[in-house]
Amino acid sequence: MSNLKRSIRSEMWYVLFILPGLCLFVFAVVVPLVIGAKYSFTNWDGVAPTAKYIGWDNYTQALSDSDLWAALRNTFKYAILVTVLVNLVSLLLAVLLDSYLKFRKVFRTVFFMPVAISTVLAAYIWSYNYSNGLPKLLSYFGVDMTSPLGNPDHAMMALIVISIWQGVGSPMIIYIAGLQGIPGELTESARIDGAGAFGAFRHITLPLLAPSVTINLLLVLTGSLKVFDLVFLTTGGGPAFSTQVISTFIYNVSFNSAKAGYGTALSMLFFLILVIVTIVQLAIFRRREVDL
Amino acid sequence: MKKSLIGLSAVIAMLSLSACGNSGNDASNAANSSSNSSSNTSASSESNANTSSNTTTNNTTSTNASNGDAEPVTISFMHFKSDVTDGIQKIVDQFEAENPNIKVDVQPVKYDDYYTILKTKLAGGDVVDVFTLNAGSQAKLFVDGGYVEDLTGQEFLSSFDTDVLTSQATDGKNYIMPLNAGPIAVFYNKNIFKELNLEVPRTFDAMIEDAKKIKEAGKTPFALGWKDAWTLGMWIGRDLPSNTALVANQPDFFDKLETGGSKFADNPAVKTTLDHAQQIFDLGNKDQLGLGYNDIVDLFAKGDVGMMYMGTWPLADIQKKNPDLYNTGIGYFPYPFSNDETLNKLEFNPDASLAVGSKSQHKEAAMKFLAFMASKEGGDAWVKNTNTLSYVKGATTDIAPALNDLKPYFDNGQLYNSQAYMSKTTIDWTTQLIQSLQKMFFKKDTPDQVVTALDDWVSKNHK
Numbered sequence: 001m002s003n004l005k006r007s008i009r010s011e012m013w014y015v016l017f018i019l020p021g022l023c024l025f026v027f028a029v030v031v032p033l034v035i036g037a038k039y040s041f042t043n044w045d046g047v048a049p050t051a052k053y054i055g056w057d058n059y060t061q062a063l064s065d066s067d068l069w070a071a072l073r074n075t076f077k078y079a080i081l082v083t084v085l086v087n088l089v090s091l092l093l094a095v096l097l098d099s100y101l102k103f104r105k106v107f108r109t110v111f112f113m114p115v116a117i118s119t120v121l122a123a124y125i126w127s128y129n130y131s132n133g134l135p136k137l138l139s140y141f142g143v144d145m146t147s148p149l150g151n152p153d154h155a156m157m158a159l160i161v162i163s164i165w166q167g168v169g170s171p172m173i174i175y176i177a178g179l180q181g182i183p184g185e186l187t188e189s190a191r192i193d194g195a196g197a198f199g200a201f202r203h204i205t206l207p208l209l210a211p212s213v214t215i216n217l218l219l220v221l222t223g224s225l226k227v228f229d230l231v232f233l234t235t236g237g238g239p240a241f242s243t244q245v246i247s248t249f250i251y252n253v254s255f256n257s258a259k260a261g262y263g264t265a266l267s268m269l270f271f272l273i274l275v276i277v278t279i280v281q282l283a284i285f286r287r288r289e290v291d292l
Numbered sequence: 293m294k295k296s297l298i299g300l301s302a303v304i305a306m307l308s309l310s311a312c313g314n315s316g317n318d319a320s321n322a323a324n325s326s327s328n329s330s331s332n333t334s335a336s337s338e339s340n341a342n343t344s345s346n347t348t349t350n351n352t353t354s355t356n357a358s359n360g361d362a363e364p365v366t367i368s369f370m371h372f373k374s375d376v377t378d379g380i381q382k383i384v385d386q387f388e389a390e391n392p393n394i395k396v397d398v399q400p401v402k403y404d405d406y407y408t409i410l411k412t413k414l415a416g417g418d419v420v421d422v423f424t425l426n427a428g429s430q431a432k433l434f435v436d437g438g439y440v441e442d443l444t445g446q447e448f449l450s451s452f453d454t455d456v457l458t459s460q461a462t463d464g465k466n467y468i469m470p471l472n473a474g475p476i477a478v479f480y481n482k483n484i485f486k487e488l489n490l491e492v493p494r495t496f497d498a499m500i501e502d503a504k505k506i507k508e509a510g511k512t513p514f515a516l517g518w519k520d521a522w523t524l525g526m527w528i529g530r531d532l533p534s535n536t537a538l539v540a541n542q543p544d545f546f547d548k549l550e551t552g553g554s555k556f557a558d559n560p561a562v563k564t565t566l567d568h569a570q571q572i573f574d575l576g577n578k579d580q581l582g583l584g585y586n587d588i589v590d591l592f593a594k595g596d597v598g599m600m601y602m603g604t605w606p607l608a609d610i611q612k613k614n615p616d617l618y619n620t621g622i623g624y625f626p627y628p629f630s631n632d633e634t635l636n637k638l639e640f641n642p643d644a645s646l647a648v649g650s651k652s653q654h655k656e657a658a659m660k661f662l663a664f665m666a667s668k669e670g671g672d673a674w675v676k677n678t679n680t681l682s683y684v685k686g687a688t689t690d691i692a693p694a695l696n697d698l699k700p701y702f703d704n705g706q707l708y709n710s711q712a713y714m715s716k717t718t719i720d721w722t723t724q725l726i727q728s729l730q731k732m733f734f735k736k737d738t739p740d741q742v743v744t745a746l747d748d749w750v751s752k753n754h755k
Contacts, residue, residue: 049438061752130582131582147579149519
């Protein structure tokens with residue numbers, strides 16, 4: 001008993017340290033979530049001081065809303081492509097910048113720099129690049145280019161390029177850290193046993209890098225599922241719904257169409273989707289890590 | 293300047309979004325009130341100094357003395373005229389100079405984000421003393437929410453024509469003060485028109501003919517910044533109601549839409565508008581959906597573009613970028629939405645109107661501000677600094693050389709307001725139409741599919 005008391009007393013310090021973070025989390029996440037859940041059962045227009053309770057109507061409407069499904073398709077298309085491409089590119093860069101390359105510190109800084117730029121800035125830089133910079137440059141080579149952001153067929157790819165440019169920095173750092181944690185003698189002995197550069201990478205480096213892969217896939221996927229700022233600033237979901245992701249769709253429903261009740265119901269559904277995706281992903285990758 | 297403003301407003305939008313929780317609002321309210329009280333205390337010590345100096349030099353300033361007994365206050369003024377931020381600030385400076393006890397905290401917001409931010413602020417419990425609203429459905433939304441003070445019977449409303457007051461009334465009462473109005477028409481480059489021997493078109497087909505000739509000459513016929521939803525929305529939000537009410541003779545189409553009594557499929561004007569949209573799109577600058585308002589004003593100011601459908605807002609910008617073009621090179625003609633010359637009058641719309649927040653702590657000061665804006669002096673200041681017209685009786689109309697082209701229409705009363713046909717609907721059909729149109733431009737949807745999509749959307753979202 002006294003043992004328990006002592007351990008509580010000594011652990012109290014740690015609790016004290018999480019308190020600020022916990023408060024922030026409760027007031028910025030939990031409280032709005034609960035209030036939002038309440039509003040999702042009303043027909044609130046976002047302005048009126050009162051709202052009428054309408055039960056599950058918002059949720060049944062959402063399930064038959066073809067726009068919601070289109071937005072979800074766009075979201076997952078964006079998120080999956082970004083996750084795969086960002087991880088491929090950042091892994092490649094990490095391997096390259098972990099080797100004995102001249103100026104590798106300079107290169108690391110250069111590739112990390114876009115992370116430090118705010119998305120607002122990145123969105124304007126790229127909107128300008130797409131509509132003015134690149135077309136002007138290409139016109140010297142006789143190529144006629146229009147901004148891909150203005151074409152429903154290419155807008156999504158154009159967005160993905162921006163997210164890769166901005167997104168490779170952090171995963172790259174995690175991969176480099178992971179690579180540096182791998183003992184050199186393992187690769188060396190594999191080489192002696194006759195493995196080529198690719199073989200060593202495939203059978204030694206990659207399995208040992210698995211924890212970094214897990215965390216990177218998880219972070220990039222959940223991050224890109226929630227993308228809002230980039231889409232809102234570059235295309236606003238257009239043209240022709242081609243880049244309308246779930247978060248911009250919720251924003252438009254809530255504010256532009258003045259249907260805040262329906263919008264919060266959509267956010268609740270989206271919250272559920274995010275939870276499911278995260279649980280599934282964690283389950284899959286944790287198991288694979290153990291197997292390896 | 294403009295870009296940074298847009299960025300700033302976007303950041304504000306995001307901040308206000310993330311501060312949706314009660315705790316965030318409480319914190320920001322607390323911050324606001326503390327900054328207010330601190331500014332009040334510092335200002336009151338100032339005013340003490342003022343009154344003491346007033347007693348010594350009382351006979352020189354009569355207006356100061358009359359205001360001298362009032363508590364010094366700061367009122368907030370949020371507006372969506374962010375393209376003329378400097379101009380509005382000058383008007384406010386003029387007001388502050390005449391009312392030394394009232395400070396105005398001006399908060400310009402880009403129009404695209406304006407209503408989102410205003411809604412978030414008001415619903416979150418923030419107080420905005422004076423703000424701009426558009427007459428019609430937007431004003432009704434805020435009046436129904438109980439956020440707008442009733443202005444009926446205020447003395448300063450006598451500065452406006454009763455017709456104007458009636459047209460901007462909500463449920464029979466004046467909650468908003470008419471302020472700003474302007475034509476929306478087509479700017480054209482006189483140099484290009486002269487060079488190619490083109491006449492100012494009076495019908496839609498004639499305009500398209502001119503545009504084709506401009507294109508053959510290797511220039512851009514129409515400047516279209518349709519990346520910004522409002523530029524495209526502004527055009528279809530006028531072409532469609534004009535054709536619906538005046539060509540297809542269904543002036544109550546949008547009223548009925550609200551109650552489910554009409555369908556887009558039964559309105560022949562929809563097909564006309566879609567056809568117009570495709571023709572104009574095909575004759576536009578390249579990258580029609582990739583360029584925004586700022587880009588096309590640049591294009592037009594450079595002088596390579598034949599025509600641009602727009603209100604009077606870009607004039608100040610064009611004057612800055614290309615004074616020669618501004619002084620002699622630009623003309624302005626009413627947008628010919630039909631092929632019947634007698635129907636194609638000049639579109640003249642109310643724009644910003646002013647409202648006083650019902651929860652305002654400083655209503656008296658806010659009313660003084662409105663009274664100033666309603667005075668001849670305020671009206672003139674508005675016209676001079678914003679390059680748009682004012683509803684104030686007797687205010688000057690001299691805003692730009694290009695506007696002289698429209699004088700015959702003003703003199704003969706050949707004006708109309710297509711927005712009046714839509715004043716009773718709150719359905720946001722333009723957003724949906726914009727999406728479908730963009731699909732149509734890229735041949736992903738046929739015009740028939742667009743019409744079906746519109747009706748489906750209305751029936752699904754507004755039962």
